[in-house]
Amino acid sequence: MTELPRRVSGLLASSAFRLAAISAAAFVLLASGLVAVVFWQANAVLTDQVVATLSAEADALRTEGRSGRAGLLDAVAARSRPEGPGLYVLVDSTGRKLAGNLSRVPPEVLSETTGGVFRYRPVTVNSSAPVPAERLAVAMQIVMPDGDRLVVGRDIEDQRRYADGVKRLVIAGFVALSLIGICVAAMISRLVLKRIEAINSAARQVMAGDFARRVPVDGSGDELDGLAVNLNAMLERIVELMAGMREVSDNIAHDLKTPLNRLRNRVEGALRHDDAVAHKEALERTIEEADELIRTFNALLLIARLEASTIEDSATDVDLGKLVAGVVEFYAPVAEEAGARLDFAPMSGAALLLRANGQLLQQAVANLVDNAIKYATIARPSAASSATTAASSGVIRVALAVEHGEALITVADRGPGIPAADRERALRRFVRLDASRTQPGTGLGLSLVAAVARLHGGRVVLSDTIGETEMPGLSVRLALPGTLLVRGAAASGGQPEATAVGTAALDASPTSDVRSADLIGVAGARGVGHNARA
């Protein structure tokens, strides 16, 4: 029996029940008010009607009485039917009854000049019948010139009964309504509570470690369903982040343990010999490897931090044209040295402004250019070829354009490229395609670029560079939404005219050497959905 009170108190504590109960109570209150007004109005109308009838009759009888008592007596006698609704009594100035179907003048009427309500026992024809019950009536009195008093009344017992019946009905109705209201409230709250309980139980199971568990979605599209969908999306994101963390730790383990082990082996090997020169060399190599480790570690750490941060904290207005030009200028000598050429045509007459973390964007573009230089100059498998292709193979196109409000920074090389199947993997967090480390650097460049893109609500698209070379090349496009095109700012320095890019990007030249059909490795797309800017 302890179950019931517990459930009742649980029900009372539920906000759904309280809400439903309050609305039911308000409804009942309103309805009773309404019924009371209607009732009172109906009563008034009926009373008025009775009073009007009485007054009319009184007027008629008064007219009769003007011609003398005899006429009045006749009229009263004629109207006084024993069981009719009309009640009459005529008395003389001493109070003696002269005619009528009332036994006496009701005292309630005497005191009132406009009439009064009183109880009476009807006069019965048959004396053997039981004494009839008292009935309710209204009456008014007329004083005749000769001192006679006439009381004209109407039996309203039937109306009273009817009114009582209505009253009882209304009260019963309200009681029923209240009960139904409470029941409905309880049902609603149980229904809602059941669904909330489902959410709660799913949450508890997730907390207990069952991360695959999801909140049931019934597809009704209501608020609770929306909540369930959002909770599931949140869980999805958490699982994703956790998988990311696992991936991080795995990759850190791999990326750091391997070189650490190499480092350790070298020191151990050097210790085995007593050669001072070998020791020195080993120590120098150890420092180099430690620096390399620090770089890898920094890159991993930076990617991890980017994954968990938002852009708002560190955003400033960044001039993309200036930024890209700066990076191109920075890397130009290196490219030349490596036998490549950076080809970048700055946008003329307009500046591209973006709320962004300038240093991270610098780093991202630098990574792309750095990668392109490394791979652009890798010798093709079939080395000997025509002079023209050899010359063009070292060209790295860097382009900045605007399309649909997105700044597109494209870095396209003519190197070996990345096979379509590997592209998505190349952009995943902490993934190194070049695990064997045949090239210097951490090999985390593209992952970092993808992380920077995600942070800015953008994405990175990899594709083949189209050219006449035998190697497909790699074209990396960094798309950053929310770019503002400022005309004339770079060229004239005059009053810049700012326009939203989407509508006014007439001089946005889409980079022509990227086949849109080839945009396979799309990464960071889900980052858009999770970013506050999107």
Added chain:
Amino acid sequence: MRVLVIEDDKETAQFLAKSLKESGHAVDLAGDGEAGLDMGRGALHDVLIIDRMLPRLDGLSVIKTLRSEGVRTPVLVLSALGDVDDRVKGLRAGGDDYLTKPYAYSELLARIEALARRAVPEEQQTRYVVGDLVLDRLSHRVTRGGEAIVLQPREYRLLEYLMKNAGQVVTRTMLLEHVWDYHFDPQTNVIDVHVSRLRSKIDKTFEKPLLHTVRGAGYMIRDGAV
């Protein structure tokens, strides 16, 4: 040069003290923020090296307090936090330079030497002269032995920074930060290529080299051997 090292990790502090002494500097050590603040108040030192995370009083508070008390000694902030924001916070608190752990000792040495030099009030120099190499900061002209040398704007700034720190080691990171205002690791030897281009313009056709590579540290411009 007298250096105050405020660092709570004993081994790091000992390593710094030993290395700085070997480099010819006098070193005082403080193990926590409060002790460091007391010692720094005397303004006896040429450079303060302050770790960001210290017991009792954190590094940034030490710097802020010192600055509010009018102590102008240059400060190098050491930190394990290497984010852009952390760097900005460190510099905003009154630090003069910021170095992220782990660092190379040569980097730290080059930076504190540059800091100490910067602290010496130098009249607004309009000309830097190293040997027969002259950089005129007003006309932006560079000559060597009276012969004009044509430099790209960036090469000019690179040379300007090197000559400003003439006789002192300038690391690649310092160049990256001061000449390009980049705060990331370019991975490839980009700086080396830029320096070698500059070198080919100012040294190649001359008998005596001025721009030297300091092995394991960076570069130095000076008249004479390193």
